[in-house]
Amino acid sequence: MPQLEVDGAALTYDDEGPRDGDGVPLVFIHGWTADRHRWDHQVAHFASKRRVIRLDLRGHGESTGAGARAVDELARDVIALLDHLEVDRFVPVGHSMGGMISQTLALAHPERVERMVLVDSISRMTYSRGRGLLMAVSTLVPFKLFVAANIQRAFAPGYPRDEIRGYIKASAATPKEVVMTCYGAMRDFDVLDRVGEITAPTLLVHGFHDIQLPVSQMLRMAKAYPDAVVRIVDAGHELPVEKPAELTSTLDWFLTGRA
Numbered sequence: 001m002p003q004l005e006v007d008g009a010a011l012t013y014d015d016e017g018p019r020d021g022d023g024v025p026l027v028f029i030h031g032w033t034a035d036r037h038r039w040d041h042q043v044a045h046f047a048s049k050r051r052v053i054r055l056d057l058r059g060h061g062e063s064t065g066a067g068a069r070a071v072d073e074l075a076r077d078v079i080a081l082l083d084h085l086e087v088d089r090f091v092p093v094g095h096s097m098g099g100m101i102s103q104t105l106a107l108a109h110p111e112r113v114e115r116m117v118l119v120d121s122i123s124r125m126t127y128s129r130g131r132g133l134l135m136a137v138s139t140l141v142p143f144k145l146f147v148a149a150n151i152q153r154a155f156a157p158g159y160p161r162d163e164i165r166g167y168i169k170a171s172a173a174t175p176k177e178v179v180m181t182c183y184g185a186m187r188d189f190d191v192l193d194r195v196g197e198i199t200a201p202t203l204l205v206h207g208f209h210d211i212q213l214p215v216s217q218m219l220r221m222a223k224a225y226p227d228a229v230v231r232i233v234d235a236g237h238e239l240p241v242e243k244p245a246e247l248t249s250t251l252d253w254f255l256t257g258r259a
Contacts, residue, residue: 001013001014001062002014002015003063004080004081004084006058006065006076006077006080006081007065007076007077007080008065008066009058009059009063009064009065009066009077010063010064010065011055011056011057011058011063011065011077011080011081012036012055012056012061012062012063013036013053013054013055013056013081014036014043014052014053014054014055015051015052015053015085016043016047016051016052016053017046017047017048017049017050017051017052018049018050018051019051021049021050021051022049022050022256023050023091023114023255023256024050024051024089024090024091024114025050025051025052025053025087025090025091026046026050026051026052026053026090026091026093026255027053027054027078027082027087027090027091027092027093028042028043028052028053028054028093028094028098029054029055029057029078029092029093029094029095029098029099029101029102030054030056030057030060030061030095030097030098031094031095031096031097031098031099031120032096032097032179032182032183032186033060033147033150033151033170033171033174033179033182034060034061034095034096034170034171035056035060035061035062035170036054036055036056036061037061038095038238038240038241039054039093039240040244041240041244041245041247041248042093042240042244042247042248042251045248045252046248046251046252051087053081053082053085053087053090055077055078055081057074057077057098057101058074058077058178059174059175059177059178059182060174060178065178066177066178066181067175067177067178067179067180067181067182067185068181068182068185069181069184069185070185070188071097071100071101071104071185071186071189072104072108073185074097074101074104074182074185075101075104075105075108078092078101078105079105079108079109082112088112089111089112089113089114090112090113090114091113091114091115091116091117091255092105092106092113092116092117093116093117093119093251094116094117094118094119094121095119095120095121095239095240096119096120096121096212096213096237097121097182097185097186098119098121099118099119099120099121099122100121100122100123100186100189100191102116102117102118102121103116103118103121103123103191103195103198104191106198106200107191107194107197107198110197110198110199110200113198113200114200115200115201115202115203115254115255116198116200116201116202116203117202117203117205117251117254118202118203118204118205119205119206119239119240119247120205120206120207120210120212120213120218120237120238120239121204121213121218122213122217122218122221123189123190123191123192123195123221123224124189124190124191124192124217124221125186125187125188125189125190126217143172143176143179144172147168147171147172147174147179148168148172150171150212151164151167151168151171152164152168153211153212153237154167154212154236154237154238155167155236155237155238155242156207156209156234156235156236156242157209157236159236159238159242163241167238167241192220192221192224195221195224195225196224196225196226198225198226199226199227200227201227201228201229201254202225202227202228202229203228203229203231203250203251203254204218204221204222204225204228204229204230204231205230205231205233205239205247205250205251206218206230206231206232206233206239207232207233207234207235207236207237207238207239207242207243208232208233208234208235209234209235209236210235210236210237210239211236211237212236212237213237215232218230229254231250233246233247233250
């Protein structure tokens with residue numbers, strides 16, 4: 001896989017699909033402790049007709065580098081990659097922390113963001129009692145237990161346990177320093193008072209059973225967007241892998257079928 005050196009990190013990425021395809025490139029941005037393969041279903045669908053770019057964020061997946069202490073740092077990595085690939089306008093599609101990165105990109109580079117898709121993401125971290133307790137004890141419990149508790153909660157009830165165990169194992173393989181610094185970056189993220197500046201048409205797709213970032217928080221954010229459409233899916237926080245076909249069809253509608 002190709003890699004790009006950016007500020008002490010080697011970013012692994014995929015750049016697929018026709019350069020002269022339908023629409024501007026899609027840029028898929030994964031969430032905390034995940035990797036670019038969260039988007040396998042969507043990339044397989046869209047790469048047949050338009051350019052599709054995805055990356056492993058610094059310290060995640062096959063990328064190297066220390067964790068980011070602010071979401072802005074991760075957004076700068078994405079822009080560095082797009083500049084390297086000579087991509088001007090694009091559509092960011094971000095899941096969870098990737099959605100925070102997408103909003104940061106839209107605010108910092110409004111002229112480059114044509115549309116935006118936020119999947120199970122929010123503009124300001126507001127904690128449920130359970131999530132607040134988990135954060136409070138996060139430095140006191142063993143690292144693998146901390147990761148396992150977060151990932152277990154990310155899936156809707158009834159999702160296959162064997163598959164969840166696989167995602168827990170993959171997340172726990174992310175270096176502890178990367179996991180904890182990015183966790184802090186999400187905790188400090190807050191652009192809710194600025195999302196009214198984002199005029200790009202925006203799709204907000206959210207799992208009904210998401211207890212990591214509840215639907216109520218997303219709806220609060222949606223009210224602040226000048227041009228947003230909301231879709232609620234019968235899934236948890238890990239919508240790209242829980243309901244991949246439904247997410248892909250919703251993206252297709254937003255990108256090509258919506259007036």
